[in-house]
Amino acid sequence: MFNVAVVGATGAVGSTMIRVLEERGFPVTELRPLASARSAGSVVEYLGKPFEVQELTEQSFEGIQIALFSAGGQRSRDFAPAAVEAGAVVIDNSSAFRMDPAVPLVVPEVNEDDLRGHEGIVANPNCVAAPLVVALKPIADAVGLERVIVSSYQSVSGTGAAAIEELRAQTAGNLAGDEPAPSVYPHPIAFNVLPHIDVFEDSGYTGEEVKVGNETRKMLHLPDLAVSATCVRVPVIRSHSEAVHIETTEPITADAARELLMLAPGAVVLDEPASNTYPLARDAEGRDEVFIGRIRADASHPRGLAMWIVADNLRKGAASNAVQIAESLVTHGWL
Amino acid sequence: MFNVAVVGATGAVGSTMIRVLEERGFPVTELRPLASARSAGSVVEYLGKPFEVQELTEQSFEGIQIALFSAGGQRSRDFAPAAVEAGAVVIDNSSAFRMDPAVPLVVPEVNEDDLRGHEGIVANPNCVAAPLVVALKPIADAVGLERVIVSSYQSVSGTGAAAIEELRAQTAGNLAGDEPAPSVYPHPIAFNVLPHIDVFEDSGYTGEEVKVGNETRKMLHLPDLAVSATCVRVPVIRSHSEAVHIETTEPITADAARELLMLAPGAVVLDEPASNTYPLARDAEGRDEVFIGRIRADASHPRGLAMWIVADNLRKGAASNAVQIAESLVTHGWL
Numbered sequence: 022m023f024n025v026a027v028v029g030a031t032g033a034v035g036s037t038m039i040r041v042l043e044e045r046g047f048p049v050t051e052l053r054p055l056a057s058a059r060s061a062g063s064v065v066e067y068l069g070k071p072f073e074v075q076e077l078t079e080q081s082f083e084g085i086q087i088a089l090f091s092a093g094g095q096r097s098r099d100f101a102p103a104a105v106e107a108g109a110v111v112i113d114n115s116s117a118f119r120m121d122p123a124v125p126l127v128v129p130e131v132n133e134d135d136l137r138g139h140e141g142i143v144a145n146p147n148c149v150a151a152p153l154v155v156a157l158k159p160i161a162d163a164v165g166l167e168r169v170i171v172s173s174y175q176s177v178s179g180t181g182a183a184a185i186e187e188l189r190a191q192t193a194g195n196l197a198g199d200e201p202a203p204s205v206y207p208h209p210i211a212f213n214v215l216p217h218i219d220v221f222e223d224s225g226y227t228g229e230e231v232k233v234g235n236e237t238r239k240m241l242h243l244p245d246l247a248v249s250a251t252c253v254r255v256p257v258i259r260s261h262s263e264a265v266h267i268e269t270t271e272p273i274t275a276d277a278a279r280e281l282l283m284l285a286p287g288a289v290v291l292d293e294p295a296s297n298t299y300p301l302a303r304d305a306e307g308r309d310e311v312f313i314g315r316i317r318a319d320a321s322h323p324r325g326l327a328m329w330i331v332a333d334n335l336r337k338g339a340a341s342n343a344v345q346i347a348e349s350l351v352t353h354g355w356l
Numbered sequence: 357m358f359n360v361a362v363v364g365a366t367g368a369v370g371s372t373m374i375r376v377l378e379e380r381g382f383p384v385t386e387l388r389p390l391a392s393a394r395s396a397g398s399v400v401e402y403l404g405k406p407f408e409v410q411e412l413t414e415q416s417f418e419g420i421q422i423a424l425f426s427a428g429g430q431r432s433r434d435f436a437p438a439a440v441e442a443g444a445v446v447i448d449n450s451s452a453f454r455m456d457p458a459v460p461l462v463v464p465e466v467n468e469d470d471l472r473g474h475e476g477i478v479a480n481p482n483c484v485a486a487p488l489v490v491a492l493k494p495i496a497d498a499v500g501l502e503r504v505i506v507s508s509y510q511s512v513s514g515t516g517a518a519a520i521e522e523l524r525a526q527t528a529g530n531l532a533g534d535e536p537a538p539s540v541y542p543h544p545i546a547f548n549v550l551p552h553i554d555v556f557e558d559s560g561y562t563g564e565e566v567k568v569g570n571e572t573r574k575m576l577h578l579p580d581l582a583v584s585a586t587c588v589r590v591p592v593i594r595s596h597s598e599a600v601h602i603e604t605t606e607p608i609t610a611d612a613a614r615e616l617l618m619l620a621p622g623a624v625v626l627d628e629p630a631s632n633t634y635p636l637a638r639d640a641e642g643r644d645e646v647f648i649g650r651i652r653a654d655a656s657h658p659r660g661l662a663m664w665i666v667a668d669n670l671r672k673g674a675a676s677n678a679v680q681i682a683e684s685l686v687t688h689g690w691l
Contacts, residue, residue: 168656168657169656170505170601170656172507172586172599174509174549174588174590189531192527192531193528193531196524196527196528207632208632208636208638209638212591212592212593212637212638213592213636213637213638214509214590214592214597214636214637215636216597216599216634216635216649216650216664217629217632217634221629221630224652224653224655225610225629225650225651225652225653225662226652226655234655234656247655247656247657248655248656249601249654249655249656249657249660249662251507251599251601251650251662251664253509253597253599255509255549255590255591256547256590256591256592257547257548257549257591258547262549262551262588264507264551264586264588264599266505266584266586266601275560294552294556294560295556297542297543297552299551299552300551301543301548301549301550302547302548302549303543303544303547303548314551315551315560315586316560317559317560317561318559318560319584320559320561320569320582320583320584321503321504321505321569321582321583321584322503322582322584325584327560327584327586329551329586
């Protein structure tokens with residue numbers, strides 16, 4: 022049994038982490054919810070009992086074995102070292118340490134072995150990259166993978182609770198003819214599509230788009246994999262969808278790829294066009310699996326394959342994957 | 357001055373056709389709005405005057421020089437021959453004749469010359485393909501074009517007025533906790549994303565996705581162009597967005613492509629990431645131009661380029677392009 026801290030316990034991902042610990046029956050002795058001073062004193066529920074949120078300080082981690090962080094990159098950089106110093110393993114949902122060569126970046130179904138020999142910090146991947154590697158790994162292993170082009174349809178919950186409220190309020194206002202001005206996003210998100218997630222880099226790609234490439238390469242152990250992403254916010258509350266076109270090293274048919282994916286850990290194939298069965302954002306909500314459909318030979322390339330991938334960004338894209346990492350560490354005695 | 361019939365005058369595209377004729381000051385002597393028996397008798401306004409909608413029959417086209425059709429493929433197949441017989445040129449917004457070798461498929465900024473020698477019917481392209489070729493044509497001419505991968509973010513107005521009402525009612529219901537069941541789409545569209553437009557073919561592509569490839573090849577006169585599309589419905593009222601990755605024959609820098617597109621007829625470049633300037637669905641509403649931004653070197657290919665294209669699907673994707681075709685025919689004496 023373990024003492025588990027959740028840093029950012031009142032946020033969209035942190036509160037989902039507590040739900041996932043509960044649902045998956047993680048062996049918790051003490052749950053310690055932590056947050057900024059602003060949220061300290063509020064109460065979260067765990068297994069029907071109230072837990073008071075404590076202020077995050079360098080002294081917060083005494084006796085903690087596992088610290089799940091989801092409070093932004095700056096807080097991870099500031100407080101993860103103190104948690105490790107206190108003897109905890111940090112599983113960090115921010116991008117702060119993901120590309121650090123000393124830090125494993127892990128989706129357990131894909132590269133669990135990378136957890137071996139961690140030095141106290143394990144990184145949880147980006148919410149687009151995590152589902153993507155679940156779908157790509159079996160194909161890369163079977164026939165090699167050379168190039169990935171992905172266009173995302175990302176829900177506002179990836180931005181946080183304030184963005185969910187902004188989408189709801191803006192949409193209600195729009196329908197009533199009195200739309201409030203945007204504050205979380207630079208433009209209205211209600212009935213709109215924003216090709217802008219994270220900051221723009223000199224290359225013209227956004228930070229989010231660059232992360233998808235870097236993290237996919239790192240998790241698949243394919244440093245030369247060519248990746249191009251267009252990351253787009255859509256007026257959806259929950260779950261990210263991805264239109265994916267790949268090029269493999271050896272050709273593979275859509276049928277063979279579908280069979281591989283049906284057997285892939287963590288993946289569920291929903292691919293019966295005749296009955297309008299394909300992955301949908303709203304159906305993925307609350308689920309830990311990665312849903313894959315629209316699997317077809319890419320008409321534009323002799324070794325191309327196209328597919329449609331959907332996962333709950335707060336679960337497989339964040340909280341559930343973090344808890345699965347904790348489970349792996351415990352199961353293998355790698356804590 | 358011309359007698360102009362609008363077939364499907366009460367639909368989302370047909371009513372926009374009447375607005376565009378008005379706004380662009382098309383030289384109309386008589387406007388003849390036509391629709392099915394169900395809509396006959398209703399009234400549309402043109403230049404401030406009421407026009408009664410007449411029932412579409414084979415006798416509807418006497419004295420008509422230009423017939424704009426937007427009432428579905430079946431009505432086009434059934435009634436276009438009668439219109440041509442009566443001496444009209446048909447500009448057809450359905451997919452019925454688009455791939456007929458005897459029928460020009462035209463975006464005037466791209467392949468106006470194809471209108472020469474028409475045989476009475478001209479086809480108006482698909483709402484994803486029309487904006488796409490406006491952006492691709494100058495690049496194809498300058499450096500050659502080999503492959504196009506496009507993921508779309510298509511608004512519900514592409515389905516018609518009932519779909520707009522479904523999105524609005526479903527969204528309002530969802531926010532109030534009492535969501536009506538879907539009827540236009542097979543799944544809820546409110547706060548959801550549907551990777552399904554048109555019918556599925558055996559290849560796994562949808563009819564819409566196949567159209568994007570076929571029509572792009574035909575309009576660009578590039579029969580061997582490799583195209584793969586994923587066409588997706590998003591909860592947006594108006595305007596389609598497209599994430600586009602292309603491969604050119606000769607390399608071209610993002611700066612050079614941006615300059616070409618700034619000079620391209622019908623295109624407006626909105627590409628200042630530092631000030632959050634990029635094309636947006638809601639900003640494109642009511643505009644006839646194709647908006648292009650997020651122009652960048654594709655990190656996954658040495659001759660790759662990525663961009664983001666947005667256009668009002670009812671205007672450049674349908675009604676405005678049809679009226680522009682009429683203008684071209686008149687201007688060049690090709691009627």
